[in-house]
Amino acid sequence: MSGTERFFKDLSLLVTGLVFTFFLILLAVRLKEVQIDSVAEYNLLKERQSVRLVQTAAPRGRILDRNGKELATNKKAFAIVLNPEGFQRKRQNDTIEAMIQALTNLSAIVRVPIEIDEELPQMLRRHLRRSQAMPYTVFSDVSDEVLARFFEHSDELAGFDLVERSERVYPCGSLASHIIGYVGRGEAESVVGDEKINFREKELVGRSGIEAYCDGYLRGVSGEKRLTVDARGYTVREREVREAIAGPDLKLTIDANLQQTVESALNGYAGACVVVDASTGEMLAVASAPSYNLNDFVPYLPHGVYSKMTNNAARPLVNRATGGTYAPGSIFKPITALAALAHGVKPSHQTMCDGIFTYGTLIMHCASRWGHGELDMVNAIKVSCNPYFAELGVVVGTNLLRKTAMEFGLGRLSEVDLPVDVSGYVPDGQSNEKIGFKWYPGELAQTAIGQGKLLVTPLQMAVMAAGLGTGRLPRPYVNFSNKPNVRKLNIPNYHLEIVREGMRRVVKRGGTGAAAAIDVKADVMGKTGTAEVGPRYNRRKNAWFIAYAKPNAESNKSSLARRSVALAIVLEKADSGGGSAAPRACKILSKIYN
Amino acid sequence: MVEVLRLERAKFYRKFIIEVKDKLKRLNYIMFGAMLALIACGTIAIYSAGHSRADIIFHSMWKSNLYTAIFALGLYFMLAFTDYKKILKWGSAPLYVTALLLLIIVLIFGTVRLGGKRWLWFFQPSEISKLCILSFISYLIGSVASPLGEMRHKFRGFLILSLLVAIPVVLILEEPDLGTALTLLAAILVMFFIGRVWRAGLVTLIATGAILATCVLGAVYEAERPGTTAERKAAILKYVPLEPHQVKRVKVFLFPDEDIHDSGYNLRQAKISIGSGGLTGKGIGKGELNGMKYLPQSISMNDFIFCVWAEETGFVGSIILLTLFGIVILSGVWIAYRAEEPCGRLLAIGIITLFFAHVYINIAMSIGLVPITGLPLPFISSGRTFLVTMMLALGLVQSVSIHGRSGEIL
Structure with missing residues (x-):
């Protein structure tokens, strides 16, 4: 082998060896890049696909x-x-x-x-x-x-x-x-x-x-x-x-014992009852009938039961206490009275009730077929005279009536801490095209006695009763940790006192709601209402009773009985406020104070 | 008489023992040790890749591989202690013809596995045939008694050699087994380079290959890059001399982040498993990508076994593996360098180039340095034909180490 040949052989092998080494180092460098430099990135990719x-x-x-x-x-x-x-x-x-x-x-x-x-x-x-x-x-x-x-x-x-x-x-x-x-x-x-x-x-x-x-x-x-x-x-x-x-x-602010009583008080009727602490707005009991068993919903509600519930004409799933709207009937009359007083009508203003009231084309009957005779305001409340308040309504006019009603929280949301909260409706003297309702002057007289297009919820009525009793309107609530929120009513106390006197007489002997205060060891005032709803051929009566009660010397000394309470009760398809609703209110009040 | 015979026999034995002792001295122990270490690593990797598989067959795969290695060790020493010159002189031409025949038979009777007709009964002829072809070519170029004579440094010799290589390469490409063909071509080119075959031809071959590769890469890039219309893509791909699945692999190589749920899936999972291994890995047998079947099960034991190893042993493990491969390769180059006789030198360098090409392409493809090519990793992948072939090949290199410098006195 010549020297040159030997040299070239060595050189070419050297080159080959170097090329191999170079490529192996290239692999090592790339492996470092993948395994050391981008380990976090690849770990992330791994997690994303496997975690x-x-x-x-x-x-x-x-x-x-x-x-x-x-x-x-x-x-x-x-x-x-x-x-x-x-x-x-x-x-x-x-x-x-x-x-x-x-x-x-x-x-x-x-x-x-x-x-x-x-x-x-x-x-x-x-x-x-x-x-x-x-x-x-x-x-x-x-x-x-x-x-x-x-x-x-x-x-x-x-x-x-x-x-x-x-x-x-x-x-x-x-x-x-x-x-x-x-x-x-x-x-x-x-x-x-x-x-x-x-x-x-x-x-x-x-x-x-x-x-x-x-x-x-x-x-x-x-x-x-x-x-x-x-x-x-x-x-x-x-x-x-x-x-x-x-x-x-x-x-919750609910008292389970009272709730039990309230629910049994509704027994037999569809309806609702709300008991609130009049000074704070705490809801002590809220009942709506018919009701349902919550355990039926666990672990899940069978479809058949659910459809039975929703198809039931009595609508057990609806919370009537906060979401049911009713015509208030006579329990609205205290508002009419207050509006009249604000308008300047003297409490001594007397009207002759002959059992019928006509206004334009409107013919209205009084509960007393032959009339109450001469009445002043206090006694008109006591006997719940329709012509008296119809006349006051006509005198006062829509705006003041509406303003007074709104002052008591009617026609607006009650701001209760529950999902269902409706405002009801207070007529404003305007026709409403949407619901096909045409305003005519007779509506004013109807509104004044709580009929016509007026709509309220039982909760609103309970709050209104609290307002009438204390002069301050509480915001109702059910969550115990909420703070009371009470608004002073923009109504002079001596006006309220006149209405209160009337309402006190309602539950006394001779009053329409005398049945509400029998043996109740508290100072009670109330108002009955019997609202007529539905067309003439299918007229139904909803029985109302609102009450405000505060403890007196005889009352029980329990923490519940030391409170002043307001309640509203409504029974659908009942006889009358005094006959159906007032005795049930009496049961509830006795439970609290006796 | 009996006494004479006994003496004769004793003399023979003594001579034999002296000879064996001499040969053992000439054995390259560094390469041998690195090879044993690689077999150990391979056994561990196959165990790791297989033990999490649902199919019980794969749980004992590492054993069968180890037994094969032990059996092949016998062949290894037989080859190492046999003078390669005799093998080349008498065996290379028949071996070449046998290899061609096997390659033709596999094309006709072979079994199709994983998209290629590569299997004949229990082995892959293309693996064995590479060795036969290398020895025949090294004999033709290197031997003084070569039938080509002095012609081998001239144009005509180059032409004949190229033809002799081209026939088996075309047959292997028919299977199709592009990876094997490429490694064989690489080995042949280096042998041409070392053996000083007509240089102009060599330069032409390399240049043609480079230009062709560049053109293919460029064309696939142009066809697959976002914004190329479908008609244009079809028009370009019509001129690309690759199968559709190969075009896809090139595309994945060029745009590794696209199509990660289909053709790019394998590469992505390979990279994630290697990358998430970090510095020291997750521990033997604790590879998550393989254990939770993200790495495709069909290839995690073979072509993608490096991912399993790298994930479980981390950067440290992959560098250890690379170093072992480096030791085998560089000691092979050293053996070629020390060989006094061109035939052995060519044989050694050819085999080492083949080995290197396998290692480089296999590891580089799983980290996205080259397009994915189905090639096993020597001594690590499970695959008994390939394991035996590689041990035979290194046995031949040891034979060169032992017999290539017989003049040297130890």
Whole structure:
């Protein structure tokens, strides 16, 4: 081998070796770039594809009455769930078939029927598509026997699991159901932190009543779980990141005992009754009849029961106390009287009542067929004389009447802390094209005696009674931690005193509402009302009674009896305010003060 | 008489023992040790890739691979202690013909697996055939007794050699197995370079290859970049000499962040598993991407096994692996350098280039340095034909180490 050849051979091998080394170093440099410099980026990509965040449901806060009695609380309920990862097959159809097979087996073992129809595979498929990493609930809130059978045969039930959930329970059943309201399972919208939540456990969500109004408060803070899923989306492992924090208790102003009495007082009628603390606006009892049992909604309301409820003509789901609008009838007359006094009518103003009142084309009858004769204002209130107040109404005019009514909170929202709050309607002397209502002068006389187009809610009437009694109008509330909000009425006290005198006489012997104060150990004043509604061929009477009572020397010394209360009660399709509503009010007042 | 025979036999034994001792001294122990270390790493990697699989067959894959390696170690020493010159002189031409026949048979009777007709019964002929072709070409270029004679440094010799290489390459491309063909071509080119075959031809070949590769890359880029209309794309791709799946791979190489749920999925998962390994990795057997089936199961044991290794052992592990490969490659170059006889030198450098090409392309494709090509990683991937082939190849290199400098006195 010549020297040159040797040199070239060495050189070319050297070059080859260097090229190999260069490429290997290139690999090392690139590996450093991937494994050291961008490790965070690749970890993030890994997490994004394999980590799913689950928002776990927190137990809901309890609801208590003002004395700490439980109205709504939680119980531990067990649900049987199916874990999809236990059934994974190559093809999805096989997976679903395996699941259905297992479900049939489960149903036979725990002896709970399960419907195997065309919908089941579709539901399972939907579950796999949307939340494959999450368990599929087969039976929620299973009984102890089922639980025992499940444990006994747990070795045959691979792929199934028991999950403890918090379920709502109402120790008092239907008590105060409209105020408490019912819950349903839904997805909470609250997002924890900045991280993206992939799945949300179904939480209890308030659908009506205070459960809905204070939903955010009661709900607590959701927990967080991290699921690690494999390439096919099945859960490989899970880890709890943050435990859920139960919602705080909510105390209501409701007194459960009084509530019980109030609800039984409504017995037999559709209607509503509201009892408020006259000086603060705390709602001591709110009843609406007919009612429903809140426990029927747990764990979920069967569809049949729900449709029965919504199709029921009596509308049990409606809260009549805050959301039912009625013509007030004669209980509106104190407002007319106050408007007249403000207009300058003397309390001694007398009118001759001959049992009939005509105004333009309007012919109005008095409750007393042959008339009350000569009446002054106090006695007109006492006997609830229609012609007297119709005349006052005509004298006063729409604007002042409306202004006085609005001063007492009529025709506007009561601002109660419940989801249903309606304003009712106070006519303003204008025709309303929308509802096809044409104003004519006779309407004024009708409004003055609480008929016509006037609409109020029982809650508004209770508040109005409080206003008449104290001269201050409270804002009603049901959440104990709210502060009272009381507005002084822009009405001179001596005007109110005249009306109060009339209302005191109502519950005395000879008054229309004498039945309301029999043996009640308190100073009571009230007003009856019998509103006529409906067309002539189907005329119905709604019986009203409002009362204001304050304790006197004889009263019980309990904390409840030391309060002055205002109440309003309305009974649909009843006889008369004095005959139907006043005795029931008497029961309630006796319960408070005796 | 019996005594004489006994003496003769004893003499023979003594001679044999002396010979073996001499050969053992000449064995390149650095390369041998690195190879054993690589086999160990491979066993661990295959265990890791397989133990999380649902199919029980894969749980014991590492064992069968290890047994194959131990069996192949015997062949390795047999080859190492056999004079490669004899093998080349008597065996290379028949081996070449056998290889061609095998390649033709596999095209006719082969079994289709993973989109290629590469399997004949239990082995892949294209792996073995590479070795046969390399030895034949090194014999033709290097041997004094070469039938090509002095012609091999001239144009005609170049033409004949190219033709002899082109036939098996075309057959391998027919399977299709682009990766294997490319590694073979790389080895042949380096052998042409070292063996001083007609330089103009070599330069032309390299230049043509480079221009062709650039054109293909450019064309695919133009066709696939966002904003190219469908008609234009079709028109361009008509002139690109690649199969549709190869076009996709080039596209993924150019635009790795697109199409991550379809054609770009493998590369993305490979990068995520390597990248998430970090400095020290997640621990042997604890690779998440492989364990949770994000890395495609069909290739995580073979072409993408580096990802499993890198994820579980981290940067440290990948550098250890690279170093082991580097030791094998550079000691191979050293053996070629030390070989006094051109035939052995060419054989050694050809085999080492083949080895290097496998290592480089396999690792580079999983970190996005080259387009994805289905190539196993020597000693790490599971695949018994390839393991045996590689051990035979390194055995031949050891043979060069032992017999290539017989004049040297140790």
